[in-house]
Amino acid sequence: xxxxxxxxxxxxxxxxxxxxxxxxxxxxxxxxxxxNGVGKTTLIKSILNQIELLNGEVILNxxxxxxxxxxxxxxxxxxxxxxxxxxANYTLxxxxxxxxxxxxxxxxxxxxxxxxxxxxxxxxxNLTQYSDFxxxxxxxxxxxxxxxxRALAQNSPMIILDEPTTxxxxxxxxxILKLLRNLAQEHHxxxxxxxxxxRLAKEFANKIWLINNEKLEAGITEEILLKHDELLNPxxxxxxxxxxxxxxxxxxxxKEMLYSFLQKNFQKKLSHLQFEFKLSFWVISNxxxxxxxxxxxxxxAFIKKLH
Ligand SMILES: Nc1ncnc2c1ncn2[C@@H]1O[C@H](COP(=O)(O)OP(=O)(O)OP(=O)(O)O)[C@@H](O)[C@H]1O
Numbered sequence: 001x002x003x004x005x006x007x008x009x010x011x012x013x014x015x016x017x018x019x020x021x022x023x024x025x026x027x028x029x030x031x032x033x034x035x036n037g038v039g040k041t042t043l044i045k046s047i048l049n050q051i052e053l054l055n056g057e058v059i060l061n062x063x064x065x066x067x068x069x070x071x072x073x074x075x076x077x078x079x080x081x082x083x084x085x086x087x088a089n090y091t092l093x094x095x096x097x098x099x100x101x102x103x104x105x106x107x108x109x110x111x112x113x114x115x116x117x118x119x120x121x122x123x124x125x126n127l128t129q130y131s132d133f134x135x136x137x138x139x140x141x142x143x144x145x146x147x148x149x150r151a152l153a154q155n156s157p158m159i160i161l162d163e164p165t166t167x168x169x170x171x172x173x174x175x176i177l178k179l180l181r182n183l184a185q186e187h188h189x190x191x192x193x194x195x196x197x198x199r200l201a202k203e204f205a206n207k208i209w210l211i212n213n214e215k216l217e218a219g220i221t222e223e224i225l226l227k228h229d230e231l232l233n234p235x236x237x238x239x240x241x242x243x244x245x246x247x248x249x250x251x252x253x254x255k256e257m258l259y260s261f262l263q264k265n266f267q268k269k270l271s272h273l274q275f276e277f278k279l280s281f282w283v284i285s286n287x288x289x290x291x292x293x294x295x296x297x298x299x300x301a302f303i304k305k306l307h
């Protein structure tokens with residue numbers, strides 16, 4: 001395994017994540033997920049040796065991170081933080097070139113091959129027209145992509161990204177995700193990224209690290225999602241406190257739409273009802289009574305009649 005956590009506990013004065021024993025291999029994409037404040041960023045900083053571990057160790061490519069200098073660390077892991085400081089008076093091309101400098105003993109003009117690689121990265125990120133822009137002139141999304149570009153230029157076996165898609169619109173999200181997937185699949189890079197969006201996991205990550213109750217649960221994406229209904233359950237977005245959901249059996253989108261319709265329109269417990277989607281209609285069961293409904297309007301009328 002390229003990255004191993006052995007009895008690793010992390011936190012500050014108090015523990016955020018209790019002892020973890022897990023690891024990741026080259027070629028894998030892992031989503032780090034968990035509610036605000038559970039310690040995702042702290043875990044990333046702990047892996048990078050920027051925060052002292054409370055217990056255990058982090059092994060990177062066979063070496064304890066405690067023994068690695070920051071330059072040695074940078075050769076193994078490239079990082080993109082959600083909030084990065086913007087170096088003043090540099091262009092986008094400069095920023096991406098910085099990724100290459102960890103491979104030079106001191107400031108030196110980039111070799112032609114490296115310069116060419118920087119241009120290729122700029123192009124792959126659709127940033128060519130902004131190459132000579134000052135960083136301060138870039139939109140949040142393009143700045144985010146520029147930092148990702150710097151990480152790519154670093155050419156390290158592992159890339160860690162803290163909420164990489166935050167500022168990106170759908171088109172750019174896909175550009176970045178495809179690029180990262182290609183890096184994992186074709187170039188065997190290990191990618192660890194944090195996000196609040198489990199949909200990304202389903203489409204994109206083969207592993208999940210879920211932080212919950214001070215524990216880190218690691219596993220294959222689909223297995224973790226199956227075990228943790230709360231990650232998929234639209235209950236997370238519920239505003240209506242009086243509402244208790246019925247049992248809904250339907251493909252995801254239909255389930256989500258029915259749920260959203262019911263919780264907006266009925267401030268009551270519907271747990272005694274069962275809804276099943278049958279391609280062109282819904283079957284609602286209330287004990288022994290069953291009712292076919294062909295529209296949400298019919299569903300609404302039926303529930304109103306029941307109560
Ligand atoms: N330097 C610090 N000293 C002490 N506590 C800290 C420090 N930095 C962060 N914390 C606390 O540690 C907890 C975890 O913070 P962290 O930023 O790692 O969470 P997160 O899961 O990344 O959250 P989010 O999803 O909101 O980005 C928070 O309660 C935070 O206030």
